[in-house]
Amino acid sequence: MGYQPHYLTEVRTAQANAYAPYSNFKVGAYLRTKDGKAFHGANVENAAYPMAICAERSSLVSAISEGYKPGDFESITITVDADKPSSPCGACRQFMKELCDDDMPVYMTNQNGDLIESTVGDLLPLGFSGKDLN
Ligand code: THU
Numbered sequence: 001m002g003y004q005p006h007y008l009t010e011v012r013t014a015q016a017n018a019y020a021p022y023s024n025f026k027v028g029a030y031l032r033t034k035d036g037k038a039f040h041g042a043n044v045e046n047a048a049y050p051m052a053i054c055a056e057r058s059s060l061v062s063a064i065s066e067g068y069k070p071g072d073f074e075s076i077t078i079t080v081d082a083d084k085p086s087s088p089c090g091a092c093r094q095f096m097k098e099l100c101d102d103d104m105p106v107y108m109t110n111q112n113g114d115l116i117e118s119t120v121g122d123l124l125p126l127g128f129s130g131k132d133l134n
Contacts, residue, residue: 011079014040029055030077039063056092070099077107085110093124
């Protein structure tokens with residue numbers, strides 16, 4: 001189906017809930033499941049800075065907590081307020097590698113509606129996964 005314009009509305013709504021008093025860099029994530037449900041995530045920071053949780057991981061933790069399983073996800077859309085959409089951090093790439101299909105689309109957006117499209121596999125080439133533990 002590919003990226004739809006309403007994904008931007010959804011992800012910008014998620015971003016509005018970000019708790020980012022330290023960086024002032026608000027991030028939103030809109031995770032869609034293959035069975036048509038949506039999970040929203042936002043970054044949640046802490047005075048102990050390294051404890052911050054990214055928007056992408058927030059949305060995935062929410063979905064798994066509600067009973068969704070690895071491979072159940074259709075796409076993730078991320079948004080930031082910046083000239084150029086930013087891409088997920090290394091920890092979130094590894095998290096997506098664990099829970100999402102390698103060919104799952106990752107849509108990166110900003111307040112202008114600029115769009116960069118990639119996939120979980122392309123964002124983490126030669127990534128480590130459970131298959132490597134055999
Ligand atoms: N952040 C995300 O939520 N997702 C990313 O992919 C990159 C960074 C958050 C973490 C922190 O709260 C703020 O952005 C600045 O790094």
